[in-house]
Amino acid sequence: MTENNSMSNAEPSISEQQAIRKEKLNQLRELNVNPYPYSYDVTHTSAEILADEDSYITTTPDEPGDAKRVSVAGRVMTRRIMGKASFFTLQDSKGTIQVYIRRDDVGVEEYNKVFKKMVDIGDIVGIKGYVFKTGTKETTIRAEEFEFLSKTIRPIPTPKEVENEDGEKVTYDAFTDKEQRYRQRYVDMIVNPDVRDTFRKRTQIVQTMRNMMNERGYLEVETPILQPIYGGAAAKPFVTHHNALDMDLYLRIANELYLKRLIVGGFDGVYEFSKDFRNEGLSRFHNPEFTQVELYVAYKDYNWMMDFMEEMIEKVALALHGSTTVTVGENEINFERPWPRIPMYEAIENETGHDLSGKTTEEIFDIAKSLHIDVDESMGKGKLIDEIFGETVEHKLIQPTFITDYPIEMSPLAKKHRTKEGLVERFEAVCNGKEIANAFTELNDPVDQRERFEEQARLKADGDEEAMAVDEDFLRAIEYGMPPTAGIGIGIDRLAMIMTNSDSIRDVLFFPQMRPE
RNA sequence: GAAUCGGUAGCUCAGCUGGUAGAGCAACGGCCUUUUAAGCCGUGGGUCGAGGGUUCGAACCCCUCCCGAUUCACCA
Numbered sequence: 001m002t003e004n005n006s007m008s009n010a011e012p013s014i015s016e017q018q019a020i021r022k023e024k025l026n027q028l029r030e031l032n033v034n035p036y037p038y039s040y041d042v043t044h045t046s047a048e049i050l051a052d053e054d055s056y057i058t059t060t061p062d063e064p065g066d067a068k069r070v071s072v073a074g075r076v077m078t079r080r081i082m083g084k085a086s087f088f089t090l091q092d093s094k095g096t097i098q099v100y101i102r103r104d105d106v107g108v109e110e111y112n113k114v115f116k117k118m119v120d121i122g123d124i125v126g127i128k129g130y131v132f133k134t135g136t137k138e139t140t141i142r143a144e145e146f147e148f149l150s151k152t153i154r155p156i157p158t159p160k161e162v163e164n165e166d167g168e169k170v171t172y173d174a175f176t177d178k179e180q181r182y183r184q185r186y187v188d189m190i191v192n193p194d195v196r197d198t199f200r201k202r203t204q205i206v207q208t209m210r211n212m213m214n215e216r217g218y219l220e221v222e223t224p225i226l227q228p229i230y231g232g233a234a235a236k237p238f239v240t241h242h243n244a245l246d247m248d249l250y251l252r253i254a255n256e257l258y259l260k261r262l263i264v265g266g267f268d269g270v271y272e273f274s275k276d277f278r279n280e281g282l283s284r285f286h287n288p289e290f291t292q293v294e295l296y297v298a299y300k301d302y303n304w305m306m307d308f309m310e311e312m313i314e315k316v317a318l319a320l321h322g323s324t325t326v327t328v329g330e331n332e333i334n335f336e337r338p339w340p341r342i343p344m345y346e347a348i349e350n351e352t353g354h355d356l357s358g359k360t361t362e363e364i365f366d367i368a369k370s371l372h373i374d375v376d377e378s379m380g381k382g383k384l385i386d387e388i389f390g391e392t393v394e395h396k397l398i399q400p401t402f403i404t405d406y407p408i409e410m411s412p413l414a415k416k417h418r419t420k421e422g423l424v425e426r427f428e429a430v431c432n433g434k435e436i437a438n439a440f441t442e443l444n445d446p447v448d449q450r451e452r453f454e455e456q457a458r459l460k461a462d463g464d465e466e467a468m469a470v471d472e473d474f475l476r477a478i479e480y481g482m483p484p485t486a487g488i489g490i491g492i493d494r495l496a497m498i499m500t501n502s503d504s505i506r507d508v509l510f511f512p513q514m515r516p517e
Numbered sequence: 518g519a520a521u522c523g524g525u526a527g528c529u530c531a532g533c534u535g536g537u538a539g540a541g542c543a544a545c546g547g548c549c550u551u552u553u554a555a556g557c558c559g560u561g562g563g564u565c566g567a568g569g570g571u572u573c574g575a576a577c578c579c580c581u582c583c584c585g586a587u588u589c590a591c592c593a
Contacts, residue, residue: 013564015526015527015544015562015563016526016527016544016545016561016562017526017527017543017544017545017562018527020544020545021544061551078553078554078555080552080553080555080556081549081552081555082549082550082551082552082555082556083548083549083550084549084550085549085550085551085552086550086552087551087552087553087555089553098552098553100550100551100552102550103550104550120543120544121543121544132551133551134551134552134553135551135552136551136552136553138551138552138553140551140552154527155527155528155543155544156527156528156543157527157528157529157543158527158528158542158543159528159529159542159554160542160553160554161554162553162554170554171554172528172529172541172542172554173528173529173530173541173542173543173554174528174529175528175529176528176529177524177528177529177585178585178586179524179584179585179586180528180585182585183585191528233593234592235592235593236591236592276593278592278593280591280592280593281518281590281591281592283589283590283591283592284587284588285592285593286591286592286593287593290593292593374590434593435593436593437593438593466591466592489593491593493593494593504586505593514584514585515583515584515585516584517584
């Protein structure tokens with residue numbers, strides 16, 4: 001970053017429309033109208049009225065008598081002014097409802113000088129009135145009182161949705177520029193209501209998972225984000241500095257090692273929804289900060305964890321869609337239990353015809369070359385196998401699938417397989433061609449763990465930036481004894497992408513990372 | 518980091534082999550008391566992403582840079 005500070009926000013020159021709207025603020029105050037009052041008594045949302053409209057509608061709107069009164073608040077999204085009466089669409093958090101406002105209902109001054117002259121699309125207003133159906137059978141609130149709640153001084157995009165002859169919805173002037181949608185998510189949410197729906201679903205995913213873990217009696221905990229030693233995953237960290245301690249700290253890349261300390265401490269099950277940070281590239285699938293849930297359960301192994309995950313994700317699909325089947329792009333993905341469980345070597349053999357079990361590093365290297373996979377001499381056995389899997393198998397796994405039993409070289413925190421030499425008890429859940437979870441029977445043999453860390457340290461010394469550091473405190477913890485434990489990390493962003501049929505991680509993050517404007 | 522495509526009014530977009538910018542919606546002034554992309558008449562609005570170059574003349578051609586999307590590479 002240079003001298004010219006990109007954090008500063010010099011006020012840009014304003015458009016004609018902004019100038020006009022600012023002037024309206026002065027005019028409103030001259031009319032003794034507060035453009036920014038303090039509260040409003042909202043009795044109904046648009047959705048509550050529309051869901052039960054028969055109980056609200058009066059058939060004699062010109063003589064409403066004791067028809068039910070409603071007050072709603074929201075944003076003016078469209079306007080149709082016809083002289084002495086007008087229609088406008090009011091959008092609140094639950095949807096939209098049409099409002100009909102007449103000069104002779106709200107008063108000449110209020111209608112002519114305030115409503116007609118001062119209201120812009122985007123303004124937040126409150127309406128009190130009663131409900132009727134128009135000639136074209138649209139349920140509409142007839143306003144008896146109108147109030148400004150917040151005057152907008154910046155024009156918002158004005159998309160228009162209409163049904164064509166075939167009954168299809170066509171949107172004109174939709175707000176589609178992705179850069180602006182991400183940078184100004186607030187505008188995106190105002191004019192693209194399905195965006196709000198995506199984020200509601202994301203929260204529903206988290207809540208469904210949290211509820212299930214709570215029902216099982218697992219404890220939701222919080223562990224440090226600022227860590228003196230980062231670990232628990234293979235990734236490059238962000239570094240920051242603590243002034244008072246005069247030491248560098250890392251933003252966590254995973255919370256695994258802290259959660260396992262808590263299992264040592266005596267909890268049977270702990271979980272944390274955690275923002276993790278990895279100093280790597282951005283893409284459709286990667287944001288520098290992302291969310292995982294990690295869960296550790298004592299006295300269980302990875303077989304149990306597969307059962308648990310199936311059940312949890314099936315619940316999520318049902319909660320969001322009322323079905324185990326979810327449409328993602330061109331695929332129908334079915335999360336109904338049980339999911340196939342395929343050992344990694346078997347998955348590779350099924351796809352390529354090569355059985356890697358018992359093969360030497362050199363033999364696997366040659367197989368990779370024969371499959372036209374980009375490999376080099378520096379790659380270890382585990383890395384080579386991972387490359388082969390990634391290139392030949394992973395993207396083909398559309399339906400949820402557990403890939404089990406990984407090479408020990410790639411898994412320094414997982415326990416050796418109880419029967420298969422050279423492998424660990426680890427699985428990844430793959431769905432729509434992408435990993436959505438990673439889990440193992442946790443390594444609780446402290447001597448073995450120390451050796452694995454030392455191997456990582458050798459890799460780090462050889463220049464592997466993603467190799468783990470030896471975490472002496474973590475070793476000390478498991479030297480005190482950690483019970484047999486199953487652990488899992490589930491990527492919430494990836495899961496949300498699948499469950500909401502989003503093709504970019506940016507669509508499931510409110511504020512994806514962007515370069516400064 | 519590389520390649521491709523893109524950045525023109527508040528929004529969505531035109532703009533030909535170079536002749537200093539247009540449309541619809543939005544805004545502004547009128548008319549209009551059941552409209553719904555409301556309609557009709559009229560008006561204004563632009564650092565054409567930024568900077569340099571070529572040219573009599575650049576939104577357009579050339580160079581550099583900024584921002585974004587997509588694909589690829591690393592990664593969850």
